[in-house]
Amino acid sequence: MKTQLTLAATALLVGTAMTPALAQEKIKLGVIVTLSGPAAALGQQVRDGFALAVKxxxxxxxxxxxxxxxxxDELKPDAAVTKxxxxxxxxxxxxxIGPIFSNILQAIHRPVTESKTFLISPNAGPSTFAGKDCNPFFYVTSxxxxxxxxxxxxVAQDxxxxRMYLMVPNYQAGKDSVAGFKLDYKGEIVEExxxxxxxxxxxxxxSKISSQKPDALFTFMPGGLGVNLVKQYRQAGLADSIPVLSAFTVDESTLPAQQDAAVGMFGGANWAPNLDNPPxxxxxxxxxAAYNVVPGTYAFQAYDAAMLIDSAVKAVKGDLSNKDxxxxxxxxxxxxxxxGTFKFNTNGYPIQDFYLTKVAKRPDGKFQTEIVQKVFENYGDRYAxxxxxxN
Structure with missing residues (x-):
């Protein structure tokens, strides 16, 4: 009986271990992000954050x-599909793994998921795939x-x-940003x-903002858009009288170019470089140390994307053939x-904490966003x- 049990246990181990042939095959990970044009800094953070995790x-x-x-992806939907x-x-x-922008995600989502390949977004998280069009091959780490x-x-409501002035880019993420802002804000919007x-x-x-004198500006202007807006806003003398509440306008991807012009401006995020935990x-x-710049949300979310994939590969012992x-x-x-706190909702989007952040200049002369207060805790999206x- 003891011999039979030993043989059975050995067979079980052989059945669950990775085959030598499989162990020799590389896992191939395709990263598609914007690496050219004014938004290149965002894609570079994703690329570098992911590379650091793999290292x-x-x-x-x-x-x-x-x-x-x-x-x-060149920030061009047609080019992204080809790539x-x-x-x-x-x-x-x-x-x-990718992309940065929601219009690019909307272009590549179908060809990736229909091929039954897992698509992990380290940034773009549009409403279009969070509700009825969610997909078991799509996960978001942002x-x-x-x-x-x-x-x-x-924050504006509290x-x-x-009176608020809203200024955003004219694409899906810009429209989502306005919808998100309006959920809790009940005051007057003087202009969109x-x-x-x-x-x-x-x-x-x-000029319109100066003449209408809103209590604050809400804006979402990523990458080069944010660099130009912040510099021009400061130069126009508006920064000291009309506060800026922004998302992805003043962050670690844009601060090296904005520098002092962005100090004191507020942002919203799920993380900041000074978040106090050992990892x-x-x-x-x-x-x-690796890249001589301060990481932003794009980099940390890409790092998490790599760790998510690693956790799944480990769980299936390296065998990716069973998609379920x-x-x-x-x-x-x-x-x-x-x-810190992170888990997936039923739609493959995270449940997590969110913070109000503020741009600060560090003693070493570098700029970063820092947490002001926690605004939402263990917060899932309304489309799930x-x-x-x-999922």
Whole structure:
């Protein structure tokens, strides 16, 4: 009997261990982000944050070597579709990680998920895939777009700002940002200004803000848009009289260019470099040592995306052939997030804490966002109730 039990246990171990052939096959990860034009700094943070995580993992996931293929979506939906099909068909990647912008995500979502390849977004989280169109092959390590903007709406309401001027880019994430802001804000909106994504000159809008004298400006202007807006806002003399509540306008991707012009401006985020926990402190120090810049949300969310994938690969012992098993492992999110509290909602978007942040200049001369207060705790998005996918 003892011999039989030993043979059975041995057979079980052999059945669950990774085969030598599988162990020799590399896990291929395709990163698609914006790496050209004014928004390149955002994509660079994702690329570098992800690369740092892979390095910290010893370039292995679940015992298998990892190969990362990085492509530039050029912030063009058509180009992004071509690039992502190359990742799927030529490179045969096991996971696609990206993109930055929601319009690019909307373009690549179908070709990736219909190929039954897992798509992990380290930034874009549009409402379109959070509700009834959620997908078991799609997971987000950032947020649902509305949520970050909800922070600023609640802060504006709580601080008694009675008149607000809203200025955002004219695409899906901009529309989501306004919807998010309006959830808690009940005061007067003196104007909603929707700007082209290639706007460089904000003087006409700044003149309107100056004449209408709102209590505060709410804006979402990522990348180069935010750099120009903040500099022109400060130069126009508005920063000292009309506070700025922003999302992705003053953050670690734009602060090296904005510098003193951004100091004192507020933001909303799910994280900040000074978030006080040991893994985050290690991450920030390692990132600054490797790249000589302060990491932003884009970098930390990409780091978490890599750790999420690693947790799933480990859970299935390196065997990615069973898609249902990989999906279940991703859903568990069995890793330590740099933000602390983190779990997936039913729609594959996070439940997490959110903060009001403020731009500060550090003693070493670098600029970073710092936490002012926690605004939402263990907060899930409002679209998850409509998700019927088996996430």
């Amino acid at each position: 910290d993992l010893g370039s292995k996931m679940g015992g298998r070597d990892v190969e990362v293929v990085v492509v530039d 992502v099909k190359g990742l799927l068909e030529r490179d045969k990647v096991d996971f696609v 947020y649902q777009n509305d949520q970050v903007h909800e922070i600023l709406g609640k 601080r008694g700002y009675k 200004s929707y700007m082209p994504l290639n706007t460089l000159d904000f003087q006409p809008e700044l 985050n402190k290690k991450f920030v120090a390692s990132y600054e 098993a990989v999906q279940a492992a991703l859903k568990k999110a069995d890793f330590t997030s740099l933000r 109730k409509d998700c019927k996918a088996a």
